[in-house]
Amino acid sequence: MASARSSTPASPERLPERAELLQGTLDLLVLRVLQTGPNHGYGIARRLRERSDEVILVEEGTLYPALHRLERRGFVESEWRITETNRRAKYYRLTSSGSARLETELASWARLSGAIERVLTTARCTLGKARLEGASL
């Protein structure tokens, strides 16, 4: 299961110990990473770790079922290549269908995150106002 968790003992304050990623988010993240160019599973995991400042650390093996599923659906395609360390690795590449899918998912994510943000902001304002009223009493 994909998850977000504290990356190292040095930054325990960033997130609770373990938080589940929203369903479908992993696919969105993988497609977004592949938008920058073909990569293998290990490379994708490393990019996710680096771009999220090591906040998002999926159990890296869980990337593979997601990658294989995306490949079966035609959003990515793969080929075997030889790496710089002379190892055989499977590289994934975004297809045109995958690009379109990514755009759709990004728009959807923007709407969702915006809505969540608005709800949270409203809640904070209400809470702050209530606190002020309590203090004045």
Next chain:
Amino acid sequence: MIAAAVHQLRALLRPPDRRSPQEVDEDVADELAFHIEALERESLADGASPDGARAEALRRFGNPERIRAACRRIDLEERIMLQRLNAVLTVLLLLAVVVLGLQVYRAQARSTALLERLERSMVAMAEVAQPKSVAREPQKPSLPQTPASQSPQSVLVLGMVTRPGEYELPLGAVLPPDIVRAADTNEQTSKGWVECVRLQSGGKVQILRWDWQSGEAFTSQNVPHRGWPVLGTEDVLLIRHLGAAKGERPPPLPADQALEATLQEFLQLPAPTLGPSARLSLQAALRELRSSPLAPPDELIDRALAKIAEAASSSAHADEPASP
């Protein structure tokens, strides 16, 4: 909307994964091993021991077996679905073949039963149309039509003929050469001397013999007979071959002895299979012989009647369905 439809269409038209399940397993194992080894190298670079690096790599990666199984299931899902679909279609096809075969078999059985019923109906209709049924005679040869009449009449021809039975012929037809030739296809016997005992209603008997070669007719005492007698309805003709050598005449016989000899010969022959009406005609003719001036011994007539009755009885038994 259109893009989604195009994508679905592309996914459908995508060529199937042609790798074998073993190749899929190997690819997945290679892919995961590459990742785990990379994680190990990372830990080793951070100063971990080889064992520690391996443990850390597995901790970060997750359970490789579970992940391998999940990838394998996804990669082979399409094939598994196709195999299931194939199995289901095969079963359906087999069922369809079995159902079709059963229907064809039933239809054939129905057709056969209908044909048999039709055949029986036709036979029954033929018997109704012609009360004088012919037991063993599949065809009734007709003699040339005489201008005197168009109505048919029946004549029963028995004795030393190869095709005993009832024959229809036009009213006014004359005694035998034609009718006997039709009933006897044996060329050898048709070349010699033949004697015909004609039993008419009322116990009247006429005996005529003739030579096939000369075409002349005689009485039983070899007295020449002029012309051929006209046949009557329900005449019974008992035929016997006289076996005279070529160019010779058979020994003359008084009419009563000729009749007796014919009956004796009739008793030696296998009983003819006759239809009910023909059998009744023959039995009536034999009974009426008792009152004839040429009456043969009663014992001879009784034996002939018994022979006919016995043949009718055995024929009836043969027609009965076999008991289980």
